[in-house]
Amino acid sequence: MTTNVIEARGLSKRYGQTVALDGVSFHAAPGRIVGLIGPNGAGKTTALNAILGLIPAEGELTVMGLDPYRERGRLMEVTSFIADVAVLPRWLKVQQAIDFVAHVHPRFRPERCAELINRFGLPRKARVASLSKGMVTQLHLALVMAIDAKLLVLDEPTLGLDIVSRKQFYDHLLNDYMDDERTILVTTHQVEEIENILTDVIFLERGKVVLDLAMDAVADRFAQLVVGPEHVEAARRLKPLSERNSLGRTVFMFEGADPKALAALGDVRQPSLADLFVAKMTTRAV
């Protein structure tokens, strides 16, 4: 039996009158890459902060078998996180970063980090301030990838990066870091970018989970139907999640619909995560 890396039940968090998390439940198993996706203010960062023990929250929450808020020191030995690449201090030199982490983190492997730094071609004497955003990301990644942690939490890790750096970031994670025992939890706005690497997806909206699904199951459960004007009414009778117009045709999103019934009306496609996201969000907004 595998124990979940993250187990949240009825997780709630309020800031004054604002409800940031409203009884959220989800889990993450070892070897999975879980995407936490939602619009601004949906509660993504609050959820991550609770998972990382940065804030106390109501409800049940265990991460790596620990109470994140109370056992934060121990949790940080087995969990890494990149909050945003901009958090590396600008005055820090590359070599200082390696030396510092090497001496405060018991599970950090300096030789592994040095190898990555060399591979990325980062100048060791340079300060963070003098590096490009892409290079700062590589430095942060090299530090994190050299830590023998079982859980990696990424909060908008590629914000503000150019497309090449973003792609490299995820390539490194997949090829040089991820294995069956590790778990990655990632939040991002750029859904398209992580769609191919996710194994699970959780949609959050206004502090609630609106979808929690393995990516394999997306195709079984959701379908996108594109129909001409003559079939619009027929499609509507099948109770779509959402509809929108595109180039004179109408695009419907269905959940749990009979594939044969849909195929009779028009083109059936597997929806992208972005389509699904928009469909789910607009459904609820109505």
Place this chain on the structure above:
Amino acid sequence: MNARSVWNSPFAWLVRRELWEHRLIVGGPGVLFGVIVLSAIIGLLNGHPISMSGDVSGLDLGPIEAPARKLQILMIAIICLVGALFLMLASGVQIFYAADTLHAERSQRTILFWKSLPVSDLSTVLAKVVVAALVIPLVALAAGLATTLVLSLLFTVEAYSLSNLLAAVWSPAVWWHATVALLYLTLTATVWFLPMTTWFLLVSAWLPLARGRLGRSPMLVAVVVPALVVVFEAVAFHSFTAGAYLTKRFGFAQYLSTAFADARVTFNSAGDIDGRTIGSIASDVMSPLTFLGSPSTIIGVLVSALFIAGAVYSRRRSEDRA
């Protein structure tokens, strides 16, 4: 734990990190050292010798034939005065550092990087307390001693023939007692003014970000808050208890009278001090037991502990105040 493992402990690296970030801690005293030494060298080259005669702390040296012990005491006074100058600089650096450090890591968001490592808020804050209260003055003290040492070397080159004077300048006992006196001054001042240092750290940790100009300046808030208390008391109760207490407690006079006994050095008619060693004079002047037993010291340490606890608590909740 041996010295090597202490040197490489996570806590030692937390302290190192502060020195990397706040280059003023080493740079400030370094610049003062450079300016003094450079001006002495230029003065020397321009024919203005470094003078050891003159009136220092009421000790009139007079001619260079003055008795050896008197010269030694004068030399101690010089080392201590230069040291005190550097410690004054250190107290400025201390306040700047303490007011800035826990606020800057939040405003620059770097706190999220530091918090991604298995380092507790308690260790982080204690490292900052150690840097503010001990490392900053000790670095300044070392720079002060180095300055006097270089000045003494320059003086030796200039006055190589005055063996009487040089014997005092290079007396190991002189350097030993001056260093002990300066260390005593540094450590007692650190403890005495600890409530002030930790108060600045507390405000730095607690002050919410981005609330206008005050939100950006923990230094200003740390000064304004006690000032408001004094004004409030004056207006509401027509009294000045808080103000009087603060100015007395953090004025220099009470510190000096607590840490140092009122032992004057008096010379006999021959210009010597009868039968007394420099060491005995120094130990007469320092009063560590009075200092440690003083209620002001004890209360100050307790208040500092509260301020530190408040700073740790604030840092712990830094992400929970959105």
